[in-house]
Amino acid sequence: MKTASFVKTDIFLYGTLFLAWALIMYFLNMNYAYFGKEFPSVSFEQQSPQAIQKKLIDAIINSRIAMAAEKNREKQCRIAASLGATYFQVFATSNNALYRDSAATFCLQALQLDSTVGIVHYLLGEISLSKNNEANAVSFYEKESSEFALHQLSKPSQGLYNSNDPTIRMAALYSNLRLAFLYSTSFVDSQKAQAKFNAYLALETDAQRKQASIQQIGKYWKTQPK
Amino acid sequence: MKKNKTDLKTEQKSKPAFLRALSQSAWVKFFICLQLLLLAVQFTPDLSTNGDDARYYLLGKALHDGQGYKEIQHPSKPVETIYPMVFPIMLAIVHFISSSIMLAKIAQGILGALVTLLAFYLFKVYSKSLILPMIALCATCATLSQFGASLMSEIPYLFFSMLALLLYEKSIVRPKNAWLFWLTIFISIFPMHCRSVGLAFSVSWVLATFISKKYRYMFAHIAVLAISVFIYHKITSWDNSYVVLILQRNTYNPELGLATPAELVTRVFQNIQEYSTHIIQRSLIPFEGPPALIVLTSISCVVLVFIGWLRSMFGPMKVLSLYTCVYFGILVMWQTQWSSERFVAGIIPFLYFFLLSGIETLWNLAFGKHEKSFRDTLQAVVAPNQTPRFGSRAVIWAITIVLCLANIGFQINFAKTLKTLGPDWKNFYSCADWIRNNTPKSAIVMNRKVELFYIRSQRQGVMSPYSHDVNNVMKVIDTSKVDYVVFDNFYWTGTTRQYLYPAIEAFSNRFQMVYALNNPPTAIYKVVR
Numbered sequence: 001m002k003t004a005s006f007v008k009t010d011i012f013l014y015g016t017l018f019l020a021w022a023l024i025m026y027f028l029n030m031n032y033a034y035f036g037k038e039f040p041s042v043s044f045e046q047q048s049p050q051a052i053q054k055k056l057i058d059a060i061i062n063s064r065i066a067m068a069a070e071k072n073r074e075k076q077c078r079i080a081a082s083l084g085a086t087y088f089q090v091f092a093t094s095n096n097a098l099y100r101d102s103a104a105t106f107c108l109q110a111l112q113l114d115s116t117v118g119i120v121h122y123l124l125g126e127i128s129l130s131k132n133n134e135a136n137a138v139s140f141y142e143k144e145s146s147e148f149a150l151h152q153l154s155k156p157s158q159g160l161y162n163s164n165d166p167t168i169r170m171a172a173l174y175s176n177l178r179l180a181f182l183y184s185t186s187f188v189d190s191q192k193a194q195a196k197f198n199a200y201l202a203l204e205t206d207a208q209r210k211q212a213s214i215q216q217i218g219k220y221w222k223t224q225p226k
Numbered sequence: 227m228k229k230n231k232t233d234l235k236t237e238q239k240s241k242p243a244f245l246r247a248l249s250q251s252a253w254v255k256f257f258i259c260l261q262l263l264l265l266a267v268q269f270t271p272d273l274s275t276n277g278d279d280a281r282y283y284l285l286g287k288a289l290h291d292g293q294g295y296k297e298i299q300h301p302s303k304p305v306e307t308i309y310p311m312v313f314p315i316m317l318a319i320v321h322f323i324s325s326s327i328m329l330a331k332i333a334q335g336i337l338g339a340l341v342t343l344l345a346f347y348l349f350k351v352y353s354k355s356l357i358l359p360m361i362a363l364c365a366t367c368a369t370l371s372q373f374g375a376s377l378m379s380e381i382p383y384l385f386f387s388m389l390a391l392l393l394y395e396k397s398i399v400r401p402k403n404a405w406l407f408w409l410t411i412f413i414s415i416f417p418m419h420c421r422s423v424g425l426a427f428s429v430s431w432v433l434a435t436f437i438s439k440k441y442r443y444m445f446a447h448i449a450v451l452a453i454s455v456f457i458y459h460k461i462t463s464w465d466n467s468y469v470v471l472i473l474q475r476n477t478y479n480p481e482l483g484l485a486t487p488a489e490l491v492t493r494v495f496q497n498i499q500e501y502s503t504h505i506i507q508r509s510l511i512p513f514e515g516p517p518a519l520i521v522l523t524s525i526s527c528v529v530l531v532f533i534g535w536l537r538s539m540f541g542p543m544k545v546l547s548l549y550t551c552v553y554f555g556i557l558v559m560w561q562t563q564w565s566s567e568r569f570v571a572g573i574i575p576f577l578y579f580f581l582l583s584g585i586e587t588l589w590n591l592a593f594g595k596h597e598k599s600f601r602d603t604l605q606a607v608v609a610p611n612q613t614p615r616f617g618s619r620a621v622i623w624a625i626t627i628v629l630c631l632a633n634i635g636f637q638i639n640f641a642k643t644l645k646t647l648g649p650d651w652k653n654f655y656s657c658a659d660w661i662r663n664n665t666p667k668s669a670i671v672m673n674r675k676v677e678l679f680y681i682r683s684q685r686q687g688v689m690s691p692y693s694h695d696v697n698n699v700m701k702v703i704d705t706s707k708v709d710y711v712v713f714d715n716f717y718w719t720g721t722t723r724q725y726l727y728p729a730i731e732a733f734s735n736r737f738q739m740v741y742a743l744n745n746p747p748t749a750i751y752k753v754v755r
Contacts, residue, residue, distance in 0.1 A: 010251070022335075028266075
């Protein structure tokens with residue numbers, strides 16, 4: 001009898017103990033992000049440049065085939081702009097100047113087809129800057145910045161230039177930022193620098209990048225930017 | 227069997243003061259609470275990177291989903307023939323509540339604590355003097371905790387083997403209870419169907435019941451086991467692949483062929499050396515230290531366990547002693563690359579008991595009361611449930627506390643490493659994420675850990691064959707209609723570099739890199755057709 005009651009007490013006691021432990025473990029881990037976490041699960045920086053290049057070169061081949069077959073001028077322009085961007089990305093990961101030249105060729109081809117095509121001026125600005133031709137870079141960035149401001153104010157979506165397109169928005173954002181730095185260093189003009197930096201701040205949505213830019217440009221300015 | 231007042235007083239006096247303060251069952255509760263706390267420290271809601279736990283989880287899911295006992299992670303969904311059914315059935319039951327891996331792991335943790343509780347009820351029958359130190363060791367054992375915190379079959383195996391032994395002890399004192407008899411027989415076949423090494427349990431059950439002349443237990447066990455094996459064979463077309471695995475020279479390089487009898491003998495000696503000089507220490511008292519100290523500790527443990535085992539053979543624990551012997555007999559035949567504490571985990575409570583029993587025996591022989599002849603002295607030492615002397619008990623508790631502290635310290639350190647994935651695994655899982663987000667649901671992926679990759683990528687897969695013949699590798703890729711191959715860079719194995727990479731190099735026009743990562747280099751290749 002004594003053993004039986006001991007076992008019964010044990011069943012109740014251990015049952016409660018195990019249940020309490022299970023509940024505690026469940027509540028401690030219920031918010032654990034299991035499979036299906038954010039993608040990618042490793043940072044982009046960890047991705048191999050060779051693999052990125054391989055993907056980009058595949059994209060270039062496909063784009064060139066598509067461009068050769070394309071008869072529509074507007075579509076040709078889009079493909080040329082896309083090829084310019086892709087070649088520039090390959091140059092950025094490989095540092096091979098041949099890709100930069102190809103990027104410039106396709107960007108200029110896109111401009112010939114339509115002088116207002118988005119991001120091409122920004123890319124040409126980047127290409128000029130990589131060649132240390134800052135004067136040319138300033139003119140291309142200015143063009144990108146003014147095109148964006150023009151379309152954003154008057155006609156937000158028209159033809160090949162859609163100021164709501166996130167890529168075009170990023171091109172304008174970086175063009176303004178580059179100009180703010182160039183007007184603070186090589187072509188000192190505090191008013192222009194302030195104006196371009198304000199235009200950049202108006203487009204910026206990434207708080208971390210915004211803070212870093214403010215700190216960086218503050219090194220060149222007498223008064224800290226806000 | 228009742229003890230008189232003088233005996234009880236002597237026994238009470240022989241207990242140290244801190245033990246007298248609490249009853250035995252209160253101490254057991256304390257140790258189980260401590261075990262649950264240690265399990266909580268090590269608990270992770272993830273599957274481990276072992277792969278076997280993912281396989282068990284998927285088998286449970288397949289049973290629950292009504293897909294049968296099949297490997298749902300493979301495109302052809304073959305019937306599972308290697309992993310026994312008991313643990314997947316348990317997981318399928320958990321799936322009825324939730325398919326969450328976390329819930330299955332919580333249930334496994336509770337089963338781990340139940341093992342300690344069962345050890346208390348079982349060994350209480352065999353020895354009253356060693357029961358509390360043994361429970362303290364079981365509750366704090368790092369190896370048992372490790373398996374209590376992962377979805378592996380070691381803990382269920384231990385649970386069922388101890389439950390069968392406990393029921394057997396209860397049944398033989400109630401011979402007229404038919405229900406208890408059949409329940410005992412039914413549970414006694416579970417170890418065999420929980421892990422293949424459970425064959426040792428059935429063999430020793432038959433031997434021990436034959437020696438003890440408990441023939442009805444022997445014949446009933448043989449009959450029920452034969453029926454269950456027949457049913458299992460019908461369900462799974464079981465071909466006992468484990469026999470082939472034992473005979474192979476190296477499963478990871480099957481081209482080496484089968485081992486010769488001389489090689490098998492060498493393997494047995496290598497295993498004996500490995501278990502007695504390292505693995506037993508890591509299983510019972512894990513600690514980092516100079517190699518000489520580790521070897522010395524391990525050999526000391528083996529000697530003490532052997533003394534305790536000999537003592538038990540002459541006592542009432544024949545089933546248990548025979549079982550441990552047959553179990554180790556199977557372990558030493560296993561391929562040497564698999565020899566590890568994982569295989570010891572299935573009998574750890576018994577080893578702890580033998581260890582403590584060995585210490586007690588040596589102490590009593592050295593300092594105990596000596597009879598007229600050595601034989602009488604030996605008989606007095608071997609007698610179970612004798613009242614222990616204060617000196618012997620104090621020594622046992624001192625050693626127990628040291629062993630417990632070593633195990634607790636190891637578990638706390640292990641918990642820190644358990645919760646962080648290595649960079650090779652991070653990259654592997656990143657590939658699974660990429661596959662999940664960028665490929666059709668029907669895509670088939672060749673990778674090194676098909677089960678883990680399937681759970682994360684939700685895509686079926688096959689493993690690269692262990693073959694140096696690149697044409698053979700390509701044949702598997704083509705016949706299995708593989709769409710993507712994952713080139714991993716696992717630190718723990720070189721099989722992908724060894725077998726898959728030569729094929730990628732030889733047929734570079736058939737593979738197009740679509741995703742790649744650095745540190746360590748890891749890539750996904752699309753197979754071009």
